[in-house]
Amino acid sequence: xxxxxxxxxxxxxxxxxxxxxxxxxxxxxxxxxxxxxxxxxxxxxxxxxxxxxxxxxxxxxxxxxxxxxxxxxxxxxxxxxxxxxxxxxxxxxxxxxxxxxxxxxxxxxxxxx
Amino acid sequence: xxxxxxxxxxxxxxxxxxxxxxxxxxxxxxxxxxxxxxxxxxxxxxxxxxxxxxxxxxxxxxxxxxxxxxxxxxxxxxxxxxxxxxxxxxxxxxxxxxxxxxxxxxxxxxxx
Numbered sequence: 001x002x003x004x005x006x007x008x009x010x011x012x013x014x015x016x017x018x019x020x021x022x023x024x025x026x027x028x029x030x031x032x033x034x035x036x037x038x039x040x041x042x043x044x045x046x047x048x049x050x051x052x053x054x055x056x057x058x059x060x061x062x063x064x065x066x067x068x069x070x071x072x073x074x075x076x077x078x079x080x081x082x083x084x085x086x087x088x089x090x091x092x093x094x095x096x097x098x099x100x101x102x103x104x105x106x107x108x109x110x111x112x113x
Numbered sequence: 114x115x116x117x118x119x120x121x122x123x124x125x126x127x128x129x130x131x132x133x134x135x136x137x138x139x140x141x142x143x144x145x146x147x148x149x150x151x152x153x154x155x156x157x158x159x160x161x162x163x164x165x166x167x168x169x170x171x172x173x174x175x176x177x178x179x180x181x182x183x184x185x186x187x188x189x190x191x192x193x194x195x196x197x198x199x200x201x202x203x204x205x206x207x208x209x210x211x212x213x214x215x216x217x218x219x220x221x222x223x224x225x
Contacts, residue, residue: 004156031211033213035215040122040217040218040220041217042117042203042214042215042216042217043203043213043215044215045212045213058212059212059214090156090157092157099145099162099164100145100207100211101147101159101162102213103159104149104156104157104158105156106155106156107156
């Protein structure tokens with residue numbers, strides 16, 4: 001069982017609000033990822049990090065930002081939420097290695113009204 | 114760019130029936146392939162993975178998958194499903210840049 005946590009699990013918020021989705025892992029993994037998933041669609045990588053102070057944008061353009069100040073923590077922030085941000089956000093982590101495997105958190109379901 | 118295709122998004126079958134979910138990928142280099150499962154209300158969990166060696170991979174809960182390089186496929190199988198196998202199943206490919214590309218998933222419902 002992977003030890004990766006996301007809070008909140010569900011969030012309903014109004015347009016224009018600033019939100020931060022939390023992701024923490026206790027496995028000491030250097031690599032962390034954020035995916036966005038709409039119902040019935042594939043997961044799309046929006047941000048990733050290969051270690052402290054490393055952040056990169058993923059395949060899908062996103063208005064969100066991330067930070068990686070500590071190894072175990074990889075929060076995602078939306079400065080001004082909009083209805084188009086409504087989606088599920090999944091955090092994952094992995095360690096370096098030949099058989100690198102990503103482990104996922106439970107996800108945050110975001111609804112922006 | 115790499116891509117992963119999963120067909121028959123919704124699959125409904127009875128307990129004890131056999132299950133096969135197709136996964137085809139498009140990528141010219143060395144691939145690592147994964148099947149993840151998401152049970153209702155739970156997070157994505159790794160079912161099995163293929164990196165090299167025996168193309169027939171056995172995973173948890175009686176699942177297996179076969180990597181057929183000539184067909185660019187990595188189909189998932191289980192000979193006899195149970196109600197508890199009701200879940201969404203995702204095929205994923207990791208390319209040479211360690212980036213994961215996911216298929217759209219198969220929603221599987223097993224009727225008791």
